[in-house]
Amino acid sequence: MDSIFLDLPARNAKPRSSGLTMAIDNGIPHGAFADAMASGADYVDVVKFGWGTALVTPDVERKFEVLRQLGIGYYFGGTLFEKFVQQERFESFLTLCRLCGCRYVEISNGTIDMSLEDKAYFIKRCAEEFTVLSEVGFKDADRSSALTAEELLDAIHADAEAGASYVITEARESGRSGICRPDGTPRDDLVDAILSSDIESDHLIFEAPTKDLQTHFIKLLGTNVNLGNIAPCEVIGLETLRLGLRADTLMHFEQARSCA
Amino acid sequence: MDSIFLDLPARNAKPRSSGLTMAIDNGIPHGAFADAMASGADYVDVVKFGWGTALVTPDVERKFEVLRQLGIGYYFGGTLFEKFVQQERFESFLTLCRLCGCRYVEISNGTIDMSLEDKAYFIKRCAEEFTVLSEVGFKDADRSSALTAEELLDAIHADAEAGASYVITEARESGRSGICRPDGTPRDDLVDAILSSDIESDHLIFEAPTKDLQTHFIKLLGTNVNLGNIAPCEVIGLETLRLGLRADTLMHFEQARSCA
Amino acid sequence: MDSIFLDLPARNAKPRSSGLTMAIDNGIPHGAFADAMASGADYVDVVKFGWGTALVTPDVERKFEVLRQLGIGYYFGGTLFEKFVQQERFESFLTLCRLCGCRYVEISNGTIDMSLEDKAYFIKRCAEEFTVLSEVGFKDADRSSALTAEELLDAIHADAEAGASYVITEARESGRSGICRPDGTPRDDLVDAILSSDIESDHLIFEAPTKDLQTHFIKLLGTNVNLGNIAPCEVIGLETLRLGLRADTLMHFEQARSCA
Numbered sequence: 186m187d188s189i190f191l192d193l194p195a196r197n198a199k200p201r202s203s204g205l206t207m208a209i210d211n212g213i214p215h216g217a218f219a220d221a222m223a224s225g226a227d228y229v230d231v232v233k234f235g236w237g238t239a240l241v242t243p244d245v246e247r248k249f250e251v252l253r254q255l256g257i258g259y260y261f262g263g264t265l266f267e268k269f270v271q272q273e274r275f276e277s278f279l280t281l282c283r284l285c286g287c288r289y290v291e292i293s294n295g296t297i298d299m300s301l302e303d304k305a306y307f308i309k310r311c312a313e314e315f316t317v318l319s320e321v322g323f324k325d326a327d328r329s330s331a332l333t334a335e336e337l338l339d340a341i342h343a344d345a346e347a348g349a350s351y352v353i354t355e356a357r358e359s360g361r362s363g364i365c366r367p368d369g370t371p372r373d374d375l376v377d378a379i380l381s382s383d384i385e386s387d388h389l390i391f392e393a394p395t396k397d398l399q400t401h402f403i404k405l406l407g408t409n410v411n412l413g414n415i416a417p418c419e420v421i422g423l424e425t426l427r428l429g430l431r432a433d434t435l436m437h438f439e440q441a442r443s444c445a
Numbered sequence: 446m447d448s449i450f451l452d453l454p455a456r457n458a459k460p461r462s463s464g465l466t467m468a469i470d471n472g473i474p475h476g477a478f479a480d481a482m483a484s485g486a487d488y489v490d491v492v493k494f495g496w497g498t499a500l501v502t503p504d505v506e507r508k509f510e511v512l513r514q515l516g517i518g519y520y521f522g523g524t525l526f527e528k529f530v531q532q533e534r535f536e537s538f539l540t541l542c543r544l545c546g547c548r549y550v551e552i553s554n555g556t557i558d559m560s561l562e563d564k565a566y567f568i569k570r571c572a573e574e575f576t577v578l579s580e581v582g583f584k585d586a587d588r589s590s591a592l593t594a595e596e597l598l599d600a601i602h603a604d605a606e607a608g609a610s611y612v613i614t615e616a617r618e619s620g621r622s623g624i625c626r627p628d629g630t631p632r633d634d635l636v637d638a639i640l641s642s643d644i645e646s647d648h649l650i651f652e653a654p655t656k657d658l659q660t661h662f663i664k665l666l667g668t669n670v671n672l673g674n675i676a677p678c679e680v681i682g683l684e685t686l687r688l689g690l691r692a693d694t695l696m697h698f699e700q701a702r703s704c705a
Numbered sequence: 706m707d708s709i710f711l712d713l714p715a716r717n718a719k720p721r722s723s724g725l726t727m728a729i730d731n732g733i734p735h736g737a738f739a740d741a742m743a744s745g746a747d748y749v750d751v752v753k754f755g756w757g758t759a760l761v762t763p764d765v766e767r768k769f770e771v772l773r774q775l776g777i778g779y780y781f782g783g784t785l786f787e788k789f790v791q792q793e794r795f796e797s798f799l800t801l802c803r804l805c806g807c808r809y810v811e812i813s814n815g816t817i818d819m820s821l822e823d824k825a826y827f828i829k830r831c832a833e834e835f836t837v838l839s840e841v842g843f844k845d846a847d848r849s850s851a852l853t854a855e856e857l858l859d860a861i862h863a864d865a866e867a868g869a870s871y872v873i874t875e876a877r878e879s880g881r882s883g884i885c886r887p888d889g890t891p892r893d894d895l896v897d898a899i900l901s902s903d904i905e906s907d908h909l910i911f912e913a914p915t916k917d918l919q920t921h922f923i924k925l926l927g928t929n930v931n932l933g934n935i936a937p938c939e940v941i942g943l944e945t946l947r948l949g950l951r952a953d954t955l956m957h958f959e960q961a962r963s964c965a
Contacts, residue, residue, distance in 0.1 A: 191500075191532055212941030216740035220476035227503060237950025240711075241941050243747060264952050271959050272711055296952040297959075324952040357952075421472030421501050430497025432524050432556040432584040432617075439531050439557075451760075451792055480736035487763060681732030681761050690757025692784050692816040692844040692877075699791050699817075 193428045194408040194438055199256075203387040204409030204427075205230040205351075208417050209262075209394070210248070211358060212238035219251045221417035226255045228420045231289060233413070235358065236264035239285070249286055261285075263293025263320045266307075271297045275307065282315065292344075293320035295355055295363075301340060305347035312348030318390070319344035322355030322363035329355075329362040334378035337364075341384055353413055354379075356392035360414075363392065371401055386410065399426050400433040408438075453688045454668040454698055458487075459516075463647040464669030464687075465490040465611075468677050469522075469654070470508070471618060472498035479511045481677035486515045488680050491549060493673070495618065496524035499545070509546055521545075523553025523580045526567075531557045535567065542575065552604075553580035555615055555623070561600060565607035572608030578650070579604035582615030582623035589615075589622040594638035597624070601644055613673055614639075616652035620674075623652065631661055646670065659686050660693040668698075713948045714928040714958055719776075723907040724929030724947075725750040725871075728937050729782075729914070730768070731878060732758035739771045741937035746775045748940050751809060753933070755878065756784035759805070769806055781805075783813025783840045786827075791817050795827065802835065812864075813840035815875055815883070821860060825867035832868030838910070839864035842875030842883035849875075849882040854898035857884075861904055873933055874899075876912035880934075883912065891921055906930065919946050920953040928958075 197204040208229045210218060222229065232252055239245050239261055252259050261282065269278035282290055290311045294304050304319070311317045321340040323329045341352045354375075355363025364375045380386065386406050392414040393399045402410045408427045415423050425431045429438025457464040468489045470478060482489065492512055499505050499521055512519050521542065529538035542550055550571045554564050564579070571577045581600040583589045601612045614635075615623025624635045640646065646666050652674040653659045662670045668687045675683050685691040689698030717724040728749045730738060742749065752772055759765050759781055772779050781802065789798035802810055810831045814824050824839070831837045841860040843849045861872045874895075875883025884895045900906065906926050912934040913919045922930045928947045935943050945951040949958030 190537075191528060191534065211939075212945065213938050214737075214740040214744035216744075217474075217477065217737065217938065220474040223476075224474035224503065228501075235942075236952065237945045237948070238941055240950060241944045241948065243744065264955065265950070268711060268950060268955060271955070272962075274711065277710075296955050418473050418477065419471075421498055422495075424501045425472065425497045428497070428501065430500060430525070430528060432496060435524065435528060435531070435556050442532075450797075451788060451794065477734075477737065480734040483736075484734035484763065678733050678737065679731075681758055682755075684761045685732065685757045688757070688761065690760060690785070690788060692756065695784065695788060695791070695816050702792075 192442055193430070194441070196427060197409050199227065199230065201230065201409075203411060205390060205411040206415055206420060206423060207231050207233055207390055207411075207413035208420060209233045209235045209358060209414045210238060210417060211235045212242060213417060215244070215247055218248055218417065221420065222251050222255055222257065225417065225420035226257065228424050229257055231258040231260070233291065234259065234261050236262040237268060240265070246285075253286070258288050260287050260289035260291050260318065263291040264296055266290065266292055267294065267297045267299070270299065270307070279311070279314070288316055289318055290315040291318045291320060291353070292349070295320060295322060295324040301343045305343055308344060308347035308349050317349045318351045318353055319349035320353040320355055324355065324357055324362055326362045326367050330366070332375070334375055337375050338378060338382055338384070341379070345384075345388065351388055351390050351411070353390045354392060356394060356398065356414060358394055358414055360393070360395040360398050365398070369395060369397065371398060376405070380405070396422070396426070396433065399423055403427055403434055404437050452702055453690070454701070456687060457669050459490065461490065461669075463671060465650060465671040466675055466680060466683060467491050467493055467650055467671075467673035468680060469493045469495045469618060469674045470498065470677060471495045472502060473677060475504070475507055478508055478677065481680065482511050482515055482517065485677065485680035486517065488684050489517055491518040491520070493551065494519065494521050496522040497528060500525070506545075513546065518548050520547050520549035520551050520578065523551040524556055526550065526552055527554065527557045527559070530559065530567070539571070539574070548576055549578055550575045551578045551580060551613070552609070555580060555582060555584040561603045565603055568604060568607035568609050577609045578611045578613055579609035580613040580615055584615065584617055584622055586622045586627050590626070592635070594635055597635055598638060598642055598644070601639070605648065611648055611650050611671070613650045614652060616654060616658065616674060618654055618674055620653070620655040620658050625658070629655060629657065631658060636665070640665070656682070656686070656693065659683055663687055663694055664697050712962055713950070714961070716947060717929050719747065719750065721750065721929075723931060725910060725931040726935055726940060726943060727751050727753055727910055727931075727933035728940060729753045729755045729878060729934045730758060730937060731755045732762060733937060735764070735767055738768055738937065741940065742771050742775055742777065745937065745940035746777065748944050749777055751778040751780070753811065754779065754781050756782045757788060760785070766805075773806065778808050780807050780809035780811050780838065783811040784816055786810065786812055787814065787817045787819070790819070790827070799831070799834070808836055809838055810835040811838045811840060811873070812869070815840060815842060815844040821863045825863055828864060828867035828869050837869045838871045838873055839869035840873040840875055844875065844877055844882055846882045846887050850886070852895070854895055857895050858898060858902055858904070861899070865904075865908065871908055871910050871931070873910045874912060876914060876918065876934060878914055878934055880913070880915040880918050885918070889915060889917065891918060896925070900925070916942070916946070916953065919943055923947055923954055924957050
């Protein structure tokens with residue numbers, strides 16, 4: 186009865202296809218990066234080098250090497266893809282990804298003007314060589330609030346059909362646009378629409394950079410929801426939320442346990 | 446007259462019984478932890494491993510060893526105690542604390558439903574082996590705003606009588622519940638009630654994770670107020686506030702000096 | 706046409722007289738400091754040891770040595786100067802700066818009561834030995850909102866005439882006072898007044914601790930605007946904003962490029 190081990194929800198171990206944690210590197214120093222990845226290696230599945238930070242980081246290959254040693258995948262934030270597309274250098278973007286040893290690419294249209302058809306073309310092309318993560322939603326707060334559930338579902342379906350392995354719902358590093366309101370709360374209309382559709386949540390990654398967003402999606406979809414844009418130094422904090430070891434989710438999981 | 450040394454308020458040195466700084470580790474990487482503790486060793490008296498982070502941190506004993514080397518005490522956040530109690534594993538919690546070399550334990554009822562009588566039982570039991578820090582106040586914002594001054598004083602008195610060496614006033618890592626409002630400001634009615642009671646502030650630790658809260662309590666209770674939930678990398682910043690070396694408290698201490 | 710290299714705005718290289726990045730150390734641990742400076746060495750021109758943190762940091766000379774090795778200048782935040790002045794120990798402040806190997810000093814009147822005439826005296830005196838950065842604007846939110854454009858311009862002119870090489874516009878570490886409103890947005894009336902005056906923006910450093918403020922000044926004054934109070938771990942993120950490699954400035958620079 187009274188064991189040293191707590192009853193905790195079943196957490197998928199690595200390598201896993203659901204329960205993913207995608208960490209975002211917003212350009213932190215080399216030592217801090219290596220430190221966070223070493224301590225969080227059991228929990229981080231993939232790292233996004235946010236927007237164009239990788240191009241500005243001196244000796245960025247040191248970061249790639251850290252991740253290769255730990256068996257953690259990595260890719261560049263979709264904004265970098267969009268920058269290359271805006272300058273009509275998509276093939277160069279692929280060259281860059283190859284040279285950097287990326288196994289993943291992120292395809293998004295959160296900043297530049299790009300039709301779903303064009304986006305599908307890029308996804309198809311990338312899927313020949315890479316695991317494709319596509320992102321839906323906009324970075325601009327005004328465009329984000331104008332986004333309808335129907336448009337969001339259309340975008341998710343189009344990306345998945347074009348070959349995206351995972352579709353990421355935008356929330357930025359701040360949690361204040363994409364599927365979130367400027368006050369940082371999630372737009373329930375969009376989340377509800379996704380969850381009542383035929384889209385499997387295992388193929389979605391919810392950007393959830395704040396504790397409140399993480400709590401929200403864990404309560405909604407469970408321990409093994411896929412979450413993204415996690416700060417490297419908050420990976421362990423997220424794991425406690427997933428396991429009901431922090432106040433915000435403690436009673437949620439205790440109630441589930443007592444019902445089981 | 447013109448000495449190289451500034452006139453600064455008298456700050457108690459370690460080991461001290463008042464003027465304590467309790468740092469909270471929210472699950473930061475090993476290197477960052479060791480770095481912050483080494484740089485802040487003169488200022489940090491005790492470290493709380495926030496909620497259940499210690500259970501999720503790989504090789505967590507490395508963190509304990511860092512603190513033992515520096516002579517800094519440590520304990521687990523009260524939420525972990527509550528988790529064990531909720532699963533009827535209180536004795537296991539004590540075993541865990543013993544195995545981890547904790548000299549302190551924190552007893553709280555901020556998340557689960559626990560009467561003051563039950564809490565007093567746990568405090569008494571722990572006080573046989575450990576220095577007990579009890580925590581008063583709730584993590585939930587609604588329960589926090591319903592808390593009256595009378596209830597708060599009752600809880601502090603009950604905990605102290607049961608054997609708590611220090612009573613911690615809840616403010617969470619965010620400074621937005623417990624004795625704080627959701628907007629992050631302290632509830633003056635509660636603070637006033639405490640200060641006009643017979644409770645000695647040397648036996649209280651005020652959770653003050655934000656600069657504004659730290660400033661508030663330093664102006665109210667002086668350089669050597671006991672403050673908790675300090676981020677490991679903000680320990681030195683807090684020390685400047687205590688000494689009037691930051692704008693927020695500079696004139697406060699200069700006016701005190703010119704009156705002296 | 707399709708080159709591996711993106712077209713990016715021309716960024717001045719170090720040593721540079723415009724496009725400066727001034728990082729603020731708010732008392733971070735030694736390892737984190739050395740790490741951030743090593744990774745950001747190409748981008749950081751000068752470091753401010755915020756307010757009195759340098760006096761409280763154990764073995765602070767290790768931080769000075771890191772910067773000397775990297776050829777990065779440093780100085781103490783103006784609040785420390787004001788503290789010494791308030792205690793009538795200005796000459797001791799100069800002694801301290803000399804002993805610590807500072808080549809810069811910051812002269813401000815953001816916290817204590819000091820006339821422009823007295824400030825000019827201190828600037829002149831310091832300019833005999835140091836490169837002087839003066840700061841205009843107040844730390845207190847109420848005094849900040851009462852500040853008029855005329856008063857601000859008068860202060861900038863007086864400081865420059867007295868010998869300040871750069872004038873810094875106050876925004877604090879939070880971006881919520883000085884030339885900013887308590888909600889963190891810049892006061893356009895003050896910024897417009899500066900830009901439509903004869904003051905050259907190359908001689909100004911805008912404190913811009915938040916991404917929104919950084920974006921604002923980069924859009925207004927270009928890639929090579931002088932920005933200050935940058936967190937050490939956000940130096941690389943700032944560089945991406947300067948280059949149009951983050952969503953917030955991407956289209957701004959793409960439109961400029963297509964017009965060129």
